Amino acid sequence: MPLTATHINYNIVCQRKLWLFSHDVVMEQTSDAVFEGKLIGENSYTQRAERYTEISIQATFQGIELSAKIDFYDARNRIVHEVKKSDVLEQAHIAQIKFYLYILETNGIESPEGILEYPKLRQTLNIPALSPEDKKEIETWILETQNILEQDSCPPIIKKTYCKTCSYHDFCFVGE
Numbered sequence: 001m002p003l004t005a006t007h008i009n010y011n012i013v014c015q016r017k018l019w020l021f022s023h024d025v026v027m028e029q030t031s032d033a034v035f036e037g038k039l040i041g042e043n044s045y046t047q048r049a050e051r052y053t054e055i056s057i058q059a060t061f062q063g064i065e066l067s068a069k070i071d072f073y074d075a076r077n078r079i080v081h082e083v084k085k086s087d088v089l090e091q092a093h094i095a096q097i098k099f100y101l102y103i104l105e106t107n108g109i110e111s112p113e114g115i116l117e118y119p120k121l122r123q124t125l126n127i128p129a130l131s132p133e134d135k136k137e138i139e140t141w142i143l144e145t146q147n148i149l150e151q152d153s154c155p156p157i158i159k160k161t162y163c164k165t166c167s168y169h170d171f172c173f174v175g176e
């Protein structure tokens with residue numbers, strides 16, 4: 001299975017979540033955060049469809065297959081547009097969009113950039129073209145993520161505020 005932006009995101013949020021997700025431990029997606037996030041992603045910006053196209057793109061790094069499905073890509077200006085419900089997990093969101101930029105660059109797109117949009121906060125974050133340091137960091141994430149996927153055992157529970165809205169909360173904290 002190729003690595004995707006979701007894997008990269010989960011590697012930053014919680015490596016236990018990454019391992020559970022990649023080992024097909026699926027929990028029902030009942031949290032309001034997930035539901036609202038889907039609504040925002042699907043309904044808030046329908047007019048963007050005229051300017052952006054959905055693309056699916058692949059690459060490899062050190063034999064690791066990488067895959068990205070980018071919902072809103074502005075090919076003319078080489079901009080990836082991503083909409084998020086809030087900025088609570090901003091670092092993981094930035095990592096996700098940088099992963100997209102990395103795959104685009106690997107496919108010969110010159111210096112693509114990103115825009116992260118937070119409609120509820122009325123905030124927009126511009127992600128500039130990747131620096132050499134960014135690329136090294138992304139390659140480190142890819143190797144780390146692949147390493148977690150190949151582990152036989154599930155990483156330990158981390159106790160973070162994020163756990164409350166994580167779909168694996170009941171799985172991790174049953175009985176507490």
Ligand code: SF4
Pocket residue numbers: 013014015016017156157158159160162163164166167168169172
């Ligand atoms: S509930 Fe917490 S420890 Fe468990 S997978 Fe989610 S983030 Fe990780």
